[in-house]
Amino acid sequence: MPKALTLDDRLIDYLHSVSLREPEVLRQLRAETAAHPRSQMQIAPEQGQFMALLVELLGARRILEIGCFTGYSSLAMSLALPADGYIDTCDVDEETTAIARHYWQAAGQQDKITLHLGPALDTLKELPGPYDLVFLDADKVNYDAYLEASYKRLRAGGLILIDNVLWSGAVADESVRDPDTEALRALNRKLQADSRFTISMLPLADGLTLARKR
Numbered sequence: 001m002p003k004a005l006t007l008d009d010r011l012i013d014y015l016h017s018v019s020l021r022e023p024e025v026l027r028q029l030r031a032e033t034a035a036h037p038r039s040q041m042q043i044a045p046e047q048g049q050f051m052a053l054l055v056e057l058l059g060a061r062r063i064l065e066i067g068c069f070t071g072y073s074s075l076a077m078s079l080a081l082p083a084d085g086y087i088d089t090c091d092v093d094e095e096t097t098a099i100a101r102h103y104w105q106a107a108g109q110q111d112k113i114t115l116h117l118g119p120a121l122d123t124l125k126e127l128p129g130p131y132d133l134v135f136l137d138a139d140k141v142n143y144d145a146y147l148e149a150s151y152k153r154l155r156a157g158g159l160i161l162i163d164n165v166l167w168s169g170a171v172a173d174e175s176v177r178d179p180d181t182e183a184l185r186a187l188n189r190k191l192q193a194d195s196r197f198t199i200s201m202l203p204l205a206d207g208l209t210l211a212r213k214r
């Protein structure tokens with residue numbers, strides 16, 4: 001059996017050097033977010049590029065994002081959308097989403113992205129969908145509730161992307177018992193047995209599960 005590949009910093013640098021096509025506005029947003037105390041919440045640039053590819057593959061036009069942070073993922077997806085495409089993104093943080101708004105404006109994407117400030121489970125009552133693609137990247141203890149709310153709003157054949165499913169490896173460490181880790185473990189197990197979806201868990205960045213609604 002081949003040895004599993006571990007992506008150390010040198011290999012990630014190489015991967016970036018030969019495959020990353022990051023628009024300047026996203027590069028600037030990433031640089032600004034790197035100085036933020038919660039910078040680890042930003043998705044990796046190769047993940048943004050992958051999600052943009054998924055938007056194209058799916059022919060997505062209607063996207064729901066739960067967890068916006070400083071707006072990298074929404075901007076990466078928006079740039080891949082057709083002119084009549086749109087994103088509804090939910091977050092509770094005024095400070096980080098102010099950074100997001102600034103960069104959406106700088107990229108000319110502000111008309112395609114609507115920010116809904118407030119608890120997502122409340123916001124979603126006003127957003128019936130349907131959506132082609134959902135990106136789930138908010139508080140982990142509510143992931144299951146977000147998944148179920150997203151499922152109801154997703155078209156058949158639509159895709160839910162669930163971020164941080166490997167949680168820096170904590171999910172595989174039985175000594176870790178905090179609520180976030182337990183919630184991710186439970187969701188991963190649930191999805192494995194959930195016949196409503198076709199799934200694939202990718203060891204991309206912090207782990208990304210693709211779940212396609214059947």
Ligand code: CA
Nearest residue numbers: 041137163164
């Ligand atoms: Ca994340």
